[in-house]
Amino acid sequence: MTQMQLDVLSQVGLDTAYVAGNVWRPASHHVENLSPDAENHLLNLLHDTTTAPDIRRAGVVVQGSAGMGKTHLLGWAREQIQRQGGYFFLIDLTSSDDFWSSVALSLVDGFLRPGPGGHPQVRTMLRRLSSHVDLPAPTRSALVGEAPLSRADVDQLVDAVRDYAPRLSTKCQEIVRALALLASDDDNLQDLADAYFLSQVESDTDQFAEWAIQPLQRTAESISLNILEFLGLCGAVVVGVDSIHLAVMSGWNRGVSQAASITLDEVAHGLAVLHDQIRRGLLLVAALPATWEALRDRLAGQLTGRVDESVTLHGVTSETAARQLVAGRLGQQFHRIGFLPPYPTWPVKPTAFSTSIGASARALLVAVDHHIRECIRTGEVAELEQFNFGTHSLMATRTESAIPDASADLVKLDRRFSSYRRDADVFSAMSPSTEDVTMPQLLAAGLRAWVAEQGPEASTYSVDPPLAGKPIIHARLRRMLDIDLDIEIDWSFRAIASRDPRAALQRIRMAAVACGLSVPNARHRLFILRNVPWGGGPKMQEAIRAFTEAGGETLTVDDEDLRILAALNQMINEGGPHLGAWIRARRPTQDVAILQHALPAGD
Secondary structure, X not given: OHHHHHHHHXXXXXXXXXXXXXXXXXXXXXXXXXXXXXXXXXXHHHHXXXXXXXXXXXXXEEEOOOOOOHHHHHHHHHHHHXXXXXXXXXXXXXXXXOHHHHHHHHHHHXXXXXXXXXXXXXXXXXXXXHHHOOOOHHHHHHHOOOOOOOHXXXXXXXXXXXXXXXXXXXXXXXXXXXXXXXXXXXXXXHHXXXXXXXXXXXXXXXXXXXXXXXXXXXXXXXXXXHHHHHHOXXXXXXXXXXXXXXXXXXXXXXXXXXXXXXXXXXXXXXXXHHHHHOOOEEEEEEEOHHHHHHHHHHHHHHHOOOEEEEEEOOOOOOHHHHHHHHHHHXXXXXXHHOOOOOOOOOOEOHHHHHHOOOOOHHHHHHHHHHXXXXXXXXXXXXXXXXOOOOOOOOEEEEEEEOOOOOHHHHHHHHHHHHHHHHHOOOOHHHOOOOHHHHXXXXXXXXXXXXXXXXXXXXXXXXXXXXXXXXXXXXXXXXXXXXXXXXXXXXXXXXXXXXXXXXXXXXXXHHHXXXXXXXXXXXXXXXXXXXXOOOOOOHHHHHHHHHHHHOOOEEEOOOHHHHHHHHHHHHHHHHOOOOHHHHHHHHOHHHHOHHHHHHOOOOO
């Protein structure tokens, strides 16, 4: 029994770092009484946003030290506003030298994120808007990707929106046209929209003209503000801002005080402008207390009255909340594995939570995760009796000693792995039409297996969940360096199979900005996976040069790598009580060349 329990624990991963990408995941483990005051206050504000659209509200700052649940609260706010028929956008400040490029990219990314029905927000928005302005049914279908899109369809939409909102600026009408292209089911039109939103219009003048879009170079700030202008027509909107401290710290890390000052000024000024441009919605900023204090000191006059209402998150305030948090996280994992634990918080005794009061949610989960890793390391299942935060000496009661891994069970998994590896489909992963669906799943499986192979260090790593739709990057591995300051390093991967120079160029540029690779930065690495030449155009060569100088790298992927990743993906999806032991014993990612090249050497 103990060996099976160890195998189960080896497959448990608690995602102790709640990263920005998790904002878009369903909060199935949300604990309602973890921050009741903050949630009740935000609920009232969100209700007012949807019922009293003409009242302009000050932005809200959600403050709390690292691990208190700021990013989680943003995800909760997303679910609330979308349930009420509104929209959510997350500004992830990963590019510290260019605030507005991060904003523009984040807004476009938000349009492609799903709403409650699973449809991208841009299609939900255009469906509601085209219905509101009473466009014909065939036109509405074309505008949401259900039929081929024509210039006449877009013209009808723009004309109807102009009649509905005569004061809408000409540039904002162009935004409407570009959003119609983004919502289409045509990859080429989506790439054209991406080029517009990234201000990369110089090589596609004829194609832009076909859709009545002026091929003029525009700043990321002007595009962002026009997008926000358009959103004011569409319903209630919550714009969340996260990772400010990482943007500021990137400036400090460059070792130039002036760079840090410019970053602070840009962020503070940018937040003030964002607030002023949000016509019907709420600006919600998540920040460490020290970061917010630095911003207020820099530009207090601009932020006062705009972003000055504060909600502070505190640590765990009750045993009940702590038990619910841990039981919810563990329960998800146990359900996936198919394991019924002796009690919901196993292997943490219910009485242990009396010693968790005051700890952050992350510290609580880190302690549980560390205890599980210790069980695996020692080969003995133990029940945690009390928490002692800040040390690794957690009080535990040991149970019976574990028996050695059952070799017969591992041999069965060897056979399954060999069979899946032999029969794997490797074409779809590096095909332009299917890479966005297949590659995120394969890379996530490979990264999860790689983390499991790291032994005691595994708890410092986390893998971003695979993204649906048209993701800007296909996978990201993170390692937490300082849990108190939320400092991490990350490795991102993006497959680009398209031979079309414009499409490939847009994917490189968008991935670089999304990963914070616009300037050399040792904390961010981006690996482009590509098996065909880039082409010799000057713009492409300049983009590759800039990408490489900033720390990016292009890797080829052979079929054996893809076969191993596909086999791992199938095995992880199937689960099983001995899978964790098999991964630790066989270390299958040691044969995946792209991971061995890109990631740090393991144990």
